[in-house]
Amino acid sequence: MTSIDKSQPLPIYYQLKEILQQRIDSGEWQPGDLIPSERDLCNEHGISRMTVRQAIVALVNEGRLRREQGKGTFVAQPKIEQRLGSVTSFTQDMSARGKRVESQVLRQELVPAQPEVAAALGLDADEQVMLLERLRIVDGVPLALETCHLHFPGCESLSQVDLSHQSLYNVLAQTYDLIPGQAYQQMEATICEPYPLRLLGLSRGSPVLLIRRTSLTQSGRPFEYTVSIYRGDKYIFHVQLIGREEGPP
Ligand code: 16G
Helix, strand or coil: CCCCCCCCCCCHHHHHHHHHHHHHCCCCCCCCCCCCHHHHHHHHHHCCCHHHHHHHHHHHHHHCHHHHHHHHEEEECCEEEEEEECCCCCCHHHHHCCCCEEEEEEEEEEEEECCCHHHHCCCCCCCCCEEHHHHHEEEEEEEEECCCCCCCCCCHHHHHCCCCCCHHHHHHHHHHCCCCCCCEEEEEECCCCHHHHHHHHHCCCCHHHHHEEEEEEECEEEEEEEEEEEECCCEEEEEEECCCCCCCC
């Protein structure tokens, strides 16, 4: 679609969204480029400012465009494309892309396990777990809020470790000889709540991914249950599915 066709059943804002998306996908507009103002887009397409705004907001929510107060709307950087399939750590995934990881440690203390945590880790209610809440920051941009619960022999000494500039999985391997054998992960789409919203620097109504990971030791004992909020505008996850020989059920 290259121009708006008002006789079509497709909403006009949606048609404009597709036109703008094509300009990004074709490379006509590059990441970091300032796109034409709302007024210019109104004039170019003969549509109302409200309709133009609706198309832009949709593309901002999808992470294709980025708005800067007082400066205009820019083409966003491409999303982080991450393959799922092995138990990698945040630092490992980002370092492999040449990115700089740091964390703002928000909580790091022993707490009684909440029922959801106790169930995931196979503990009795109120057994102590090490709670580690970190805002994960990549090249200066907060990308995820991770609330991690750990339970393994000696986990209480983790409260002394500075995890703002080092990988938890590295510390677990080096200090506790703990290397994940496998993990289960669930992902769910949701709208960001006010607390993570503020930390992640998102605007109200932003979509995020809620991810729960339970990691097991090499001998199959759960040692980590982490609930994470990942920015929906920054990530694309890839999963490879294996075909069934006997065909669809
Ligand atoms: C990943 C894991 C998280 C783990 C963290 C360790 C997901 C959704 N979560 O972010 O469970 O605690 O890596 O990261 O993948 P670190 O070793 O960089 O501290």
